[in-house]
Amino acid sequence: MTSKSLWMSIAVAPGAISLQGDERCDVAVIGSGIAGLSTAYELSQRGRSVIVIDRGPIAGGMTARTSAHLAPLCDDLMSEMQKIKGEKLSKLFYESQAAAVDRIEEIQKSEGIDCDFRRLDGYLFQGDDMPSDVIDEELDAVRAVGASVERLVGVPLTGCDSRHVLRYPRQATFHPLKYLAGVAEACAKRKVRFFANTPVEEVLEEDGAVTVKTARGKIRAGHAIVATNSSIVDRIALHSKMSPYRTYVVAFAIDRGALPDALYWDTEEPYHYVRLQPGEDGKDFVLVGGEDHKSGEADDGDKRFQSLEQWARGKMPMLKDVTHRWSGQVLDTIDYAGFIGKNPGSKYIYVATGDSGQGLTHGVMGAMLNATLVTGGESKWAELYAPDRKPLKAAKNWVMENSTALKNLAEYVAPGEISSIDKLEPGQGAIIRDGLKKIAAYSDAKGDVHRHSAACTHLGCHLHWNSFENCWDCPCHGSIFGPEGEVLNAPATSGLTPVS
Numbered sequence: 001m002t003s004k005s006l007w008m009s010i011a012v013a014p015g016a017i018s019l020q021g022d023e024r025c026d027v028a029v030i031g032s033g034i035a036g037l038s039t040a041y042e043l044s045q046r047g048r049s050v051i052v053i054d055r056g057p058i059a060g061g062m063t064a065r066t067s068a069h070l071a072p073l074c075d076d077l078m079s080e081m082q083k084i085k086g087e088k089l090s091k092l093f094y095e096s097q098a099a100a101v102d103r104i105e106e107i108q109k110s111e112g113i114d115c116d117f118r119r120l121d122g123y124l125f126q127g128d129d130m131p132s133d134v135i136d137e138e139l140d141a142v143r144a145v146g147a148s149v150e151r152l153v154g155v156p157l158t159g160c161d162s163r164h165v166l167r168y169p170r171q172a173t174f175h176p177l178k179y180l181a182g183v184a185e186a187c188a189k190r191k192v193r194f195f196a197n198t199p200v201e202e203v204l205e206e207d208g209a210v211t212v213k214t215a216r217g218k219i220r221a222g223h224a225i226v227a228t229n230s231s232i233v234d235r236i237a238l239h240s241k242m243s244p245y246r247t248y249v250v251a252f253a254i255d256r257g258a259l260p261d262a263l264y265w266d267t268e269e270p271y272h273y274v275r276l277q278p279g280e281d282g283k284d285f286v287l288v289g290g291e292d293h294k295s296g297e298a299d300d301g302d303k304r305f306q307s308l309e310q311w312a313r314g315k316m317p318m319l320k321d322v323t324h325r326w327s328g329q330v331l332d333t334i335d336y337a338g339f340i341g342k343n344p345g346s347k348y349i350y351v352a353t354g355d356s357g358q359g360l361t362h363g364v365m366g367a368m369l370n371a372t373l374v375t376g377g378e379s380k381w382a383e384l385y386a387p388d389r390k391p392l393k394a395a396k397n398w399v400m401e402n403s404t405a406l407k408n409l410a411e412y413v414a415p416g417e418i419s420s421i422d423k424l425e426p427g428q429g430a431i432i433r434d435g436l437k438k439i440a441a442y443s444d445a446k447g448d449v450h451r452h453s454a455a456c457t458h459l460g461c462h463l464h465w466n467s468f469e470n471c472w473d474c475p476c477h478g479s480i481f482g483p484e485g486e487v488l489n490a491p492a493t494s495g496l497t498p499v500s
């Protein structure tokens with residue numbers, strides 16, 4: 001993906017080399033986002049020898065594209081979660097996510113990580129033309145799980161003086177990559193080894209242990225934790241219970257103090273989210289995100305950024321220039337909680353996936369949970385996040401999300417987007433029909449055309465071109481491929497098949 005986020009100027013474990021032959025350890029952690037690095041931290045604290053391995057640079061995945069709200073209440077609304085999970089499990093969800101925010105606060109303090117961490121208020125406000133009863137329903141649901149909340153009228157955004165609002169105290173935010181750079185340093189002090197630019201091809205259970213296979217060697221470990229955001233060890237069990245959504249962020253410059261430092265998000269569907277990040281010389285940044293859609297189902301990034309900017313300037317006329325624009329992907333699960341714990345059908349392989357737009361808190365909480373389970377402990381959160389759970393009350397969401405795959409497969413019989421490769425402009429990608437086959441064709445800056453099968457190498461879904469990020473998106477389970485067919489995002493582990 002070509003866009004660059006506000007965070008990406010910070011390198012995490014920049015000295016990490018690629019794997020150079022075979023290695024051994026107690027636990028192999030695959031994936032070095034917030035979920036993987038937090039897991040390495042928790043396990044190394046418990047005295048385990050840990051290797052972290054990543055397909056790309058350390059912490060170069062979706063964590064580098066976040067907007068960094070640390071908000072423990074369900075971002076799809078506690079009232080919605082309670083309809084599916086009931087009050088007891090929803091309360092546990094809130095407590096576990098709040099424990100993750102506490103853990104980040106504790107780690108940045110004890111390890112001396114300078115990452116702009118701060119506690120602040122969060123405001124959920126009635127969206128444009130939205131009814132206020134959502135706020136009342138949410139107030140009841142939030143009180144039921146025991147979280148602090150105050151009902152107000154008005155937030156300090158233009159035209160929102162009479163909006164109905166819930167104020168949540170003690171939310172938090174931070175610079176995610178400054179935080180992970182510090183976590184990686186703390187891990188390195190405890191002898192955690194990092195291998196970057198080494199794609200994992202397979203994770204196998206053999207002879208009472210795990211073998212992590214790569215083209216550069218293998219790692220033998222007692223356990224493996226798969227923290228690749230979208231799981232590479234599952235074909236269907238987990239993937240059929242979640243769906244990928246693309247979300248967009250615009251960063252603006254703003255004079256320090258022009259907007260109270262808080263988290264703001266509205267009740268629209270999809271919702272807008274707003275937060276501040278300290279800059280330099282009296283200038284800060286405001287991040288405004290939203291405009292989510294199911295991955296691959298729209299290729300209109302510029303229009304979405306325009307509409308985000310229009311919304312933001314309407315609410316905050318003091319905003320200055322746009323400094324960054326980026327997008328990323330989140331995995332929404334059918335019952336709003338992630339899948340963390342033993343991989344269904346495995347003995348020694350654990351997963352952390354299904355971030356549901358709260359991937360930062362899920363990542364840190366999942367690290368605590370998986371570290372407890374791997375070291376033989378028990379956790380009261382295990383049932384809530386059990387990867388093999390079958391949430392019957394979420395059946396409606398299951399049917400809705402899985403209809404994407406059926407709709408997608410029907411695309412194989414549709415005509416191509418353009419009639420011939422000659423019509424491709426440099427820098428453009430498009431699907432072309434070639435007899436019975438569909439080809440993902442991309443013309444590079446020099447006009448050389450790269451042709452690949454349009455079938456995703458995970459389970460064969462039909463890919464869609466993303467012209468803002470210059471990549472191929474898979475609408476089914478979130479794989480992303482570069483214009484030359486290389487894997488950019490799991491669950492796929494192999495590149496697109498070239499077509500001559």
Ligand SMILES: Cc1cc2nc3c(=O)[nH]c(=O)nc-3n(C[C@H](O)[C@H](O)[C@H](O)COP(=O)(O)OP(=O)(O)OC[C@H]3O[C@@H](n4cnc5c(N)ncnc54)[C@H](O)[C@@H]3O)c2cc1C
Pocket residue numbers: 030031032033034035036053054055056057058059060061062063064065066067068069070071198199200201227228229232247248249289327328329330352355356357358359360361362363489490492493
């Ligand atoms: C725009 C945006 C805004 C967001 N806002 C928030 C927010 O405000 N609050 C919040 O809590 N969450 C938010 N999220 C979600 C959150 O940022 C992510 O869910 C979270 O960072 C994901 O962390 P992760 O460790 O699971 O995945 P990643 O950070 O994606 O890490 C996974 C790693 O696995 C590696 N990997 C994949 N396949 C392989 C392989 N085969 N071999 C080796 N390595 C592999 C990848 O290279 C990657 O580095 C947002 C996300 C986006 C995109």
Ligand code: FES
Pocket residue numbers: 456457458459460461474475476477478479490491492
């Ligand atoms: S990600 Fe599963 S088919 Fe593409």
